Amino acid sequence: MAFVDEANFFVKAGDGGNGCVSFRREKYVPKGGPSGGDGGKGGSVILEASNRLQSLIDFRYRSHFKAERGGNGQSKDMHGRNGSDCHMQVPVGSIIKDSETREVLCELLADGDTYLAAQGGSGGLGNAHFSSSSNRTPRYASKGKEGEELWLRIELKLIADVGLVGLPNAGKSTLLSRLSAANPKVASYPFTTLEPQLGVLQFKYQDPCIIADIPGLIEGAHEGLGLGHTFLRHIERTRILLHVLDVSSESVQADFQVIENERRSYREDLLDRTMILVLNKTDIADPEQVTEAVASLTGMGLQVVCISGLTGAGITELKNVLEEKLEALRQAEKEDQEPEEIDEKSILGEPEDD
Numbered sequence: 001m002a003f004v005d006e007a008n009f010f011v012k013a014g015d016g017g018n019g020c021v022s023f024r025r026e027k028y029v030p031k032g033g034p035s036g037g038d039g040g041k042g043g044s045v046i047l048e049a050s051n052r053l054q055s056l057i058d059f060r061y062r063s064h065f066k067a068e069r070g071g072n073g074q075s076k077d078m079h080g081r082n083g084s085d086c087h088m089q090v091p092v093g094s095i096i097k098d099s100e101t102r103e104v105l106c107e108l109l110a111d112g113d114t115y116l117a118a119q120g121g122s123g124g125l126g127n128a129h130f131s132s133s134s135n136r137t138p139r140y141a142s143k144g145k146e147g148e149e150l151w152l153r154i155e156l157k158l159i160a161d162v163g164l165v166g167l168p169n170a171g172k173s174t175l176l177s178r179l180s181a182a183n184p185k186v187a188s189y190p191f192t193t194l195e196p197q198l199g200v201l202q203f204k205y206q207d208p209c210i211i212a213d214i215p216g217l218i219e220g221a222h223e224g225l226g227l228g229h230t231f232l233r234h235i236e237r238t239r240i241l242l243h244v245l246d247v248s249s250e251s252v253q254a255d256f257q258v259i260e261n262e263r264r265s266y267r268e269d270l271l272d273r274t275m276i277l278v279l280n281k282t283d284i285a286d287p288e289q290v291t292e293a294v295a296s297l298t299g300m301g302l303q304v305v306c307i308s309g310l311t312g313a314g315i316t317e318l319k320n321v322l323e324e325k326l327e328a329l330r331q332a333e334k335e336d337q338e339p340e341e342i343d344e345k346s347i348l349g350e351p352e353d354d
Contacts (some may be wrong), residue, residue, distance in 0.1 A: 005156040007059035008099050011118040014042030014067040014083035016144025019124035022075035023137065034138055035077050036126030042147040043067030043083035045118040049108035053091040054198060056156055067118070070144055073126045080123060088117075093159040093237060099151035109159065117152060121145035160198065161209035161326060163238035167255050170244040171280040173197065174309035176213040179319065203323050212238065236267070239329050240322065241275045245293075247306070248285040252293045274325060276303050278318065283308040 017039025024032025045067050065088055071080030096105045096115060106115040123144050130138035164172040180199025197213040214235060235241060243259060245252055256277070264271055277297055282290055290306060297304050305321055307314030 005056060005158075006154065007056050007063070008151060008153050009059055009063045009065065010149070010151050011045040011086075012064070012066040012149040013044050013086075013118035013120040013147030014069040015146050016040070016042045016121035016123040017070035017072040017080035017083075018143045019126040019129075019141030020073035020075060020078075021127045021139055021141045024076075033136060034127040034131050035075055036128055036141050037073030037075070037078040037080065038126050038129075039073045039123030039144040040070030040080035040082040041123050042070045042120030042144065043085040044116055044120040044147075045086045045088065047088050047090050047094075047096065047108065047115045047117050049092045049094060049111055049113040050089040051092055051111045053089060055091065056094075056154060059154065067120060067147065069147075070120070070123050072144075073124070073141070077126070077128060079126075082123075083120060085120075090154060091156055093157045095155045095157065097153040097155065099153045102153070105152070118148040118150065121147040157237050158198070158212050158214075159210075159237045160212035161238065162201070162211045162240045162242055162322060163235045164211065164213045164242050164244055165235060165259060166244035167246070167258060170246045170255075171309045172213050172244050175242075175244060175278065175280065175307070176211060178309055178312060178315050180211055201319070201322065203319075206323055206327060209322070209326055235263075235273075239274065240325055241273050242278050242318075242322075243275055244278045244280050246281050247279040247290050247293050248281045252279075253296060256297065274329065276305060276318075276321060276325070279304060279306045280309050282306050282313065283311050 019039050020036035022034065022036040024035045026032055045065055065086050067086040068083035070083045073080050090108060092108065092111055092113075094108045096108070096117070097103060098105060108115060121144055124142040127138045127141045130140065132138075164176060166172055176197060176199050179201045199211045199213070200208050201211055202208045243256070245255055249255055260271070279290065279293055279297075294304050294306065303321070305314060305318045307318055309315075
C-alpha cells in the first residue's frame with residue numbers, strides 16, 4: 001500500500017432546514033394561529049485523529065466530504081430533524097491548513113483529538129416566530145443558513161519514538177527489519193525506500209516504541225532536493241534519531257556532516273534531539289577503518305554503536321541503548337507533567353498564637 005503524507009480535500013457542512021409556514025386547523029378553533037415548525041440544524045464536518053491510520057491513502061480515492069442537511073420544519077409546530085455530522089478519521093500527527101493561504105488551522109497530535117472543520121448551518125424559523133400584535137397570521141418563514149464549505153490541506157508528520165536517518169543505501173531498511181517485525185524492501189542500490197516505513201520495537205521491561213525508517217536524502221535536501229522535505233518533515237516529532245552510517249564508506253565523517261548540515265539548515269532545534277550514531281556494515285569494512293571511525297566520532301562527544309544489519313552483530317547492544325535512552329526520556333517527560341506539591345501553609349498562612 002502506498003504511503004501518502006499530504007493531500008487537498010473539500011468539506012461541506014449541511015445546510016440548515018427551512019422554517020415552515022402553517023396554521024392551526026382544529027375543530028372548534030376557527031381562526032387558529034401560526035404553527036409552522038423550525039428547520040433542523042445542518043450537520044458539521046469533524047476531523048478526529050486515530051492511531052489506527054498511518055497514512056493519508058484514503059484521500060487518494062476520496063476528496064469531497066459532506067455532512068447531512070437539516071430537515072425542514074413541518075406543521076403543528078414540528079421541528080425538522082438535525083442533520084448527521086460527517087466524522088472523518090485522520091492519522092495522529094496530521095496538520096490541517098487552509099488550502100489557499102496555507103495557514104495552519106490545527107494539529108491533531110493525540111488519539112481522539114478533534115477539529116471542527118466546517119460548521120453546519122442553523123435552521124430557519126417557522127412562521128410562529130413572526131407572529132405579533134399587528135400581524136397574527138404571518139405567511140412567511142425564514143430559510144435555513146448554508147453550512148460552511150472550504151478546501152483544506154492535510155499534511156502528515158509521523159509521530160515516532162525513534163527515527164532512522166542517513167544517506168541513501170546506508171542500511172536503514174535492513175536495520176528496521178532487525179529491530180522490528182517490519183518487512184521493508186531491501187536492496188543494494190540507493191533510494192530503495194521511497195516512502196516512510198513504520199515498525200514496532202518490543203522491549204522486555206518497557207512499553208514498546210515506534211520506529212520510522214525515513215527515506216534517504218542528499219545534500220541540499222532542506223531546499224527540497226531529492227526526497228528532502230519528505231525526510232525532514234517526519235523527523236520533527238521523533239524523540240531519538242538513529243543516524244545510520246555506512247562504515248565501509250571512504251568518507252564516514254563527510255557523510256555524517258551532510259546529514260548534520262541538512263538538519264541545521266532545515267530547523268536549528270533539530271540538532272538538540274537525542275542522537276545515536278550507528279556504524280553499519282561492519283561485516284564488510286576493514287577493522288582498522290571501523291576503529292578509526294569510532295575514535296573520530298566518539299572524540300566529537302557522540303555515542304556510537306557498531307552493528308551489522310546483515311549478520312545481526314551489535315543489534316542486541318543497540319536495543320539495550322535504545323531502551324535506556326527511552327526510559328530516561330519518558331521519565332523526564334513524566335516528571336515535567338507532574339504538578340508541583342502545594343504548601344498549604346504558604347497559602348493559608350501560619351496560625352497565629354493566642
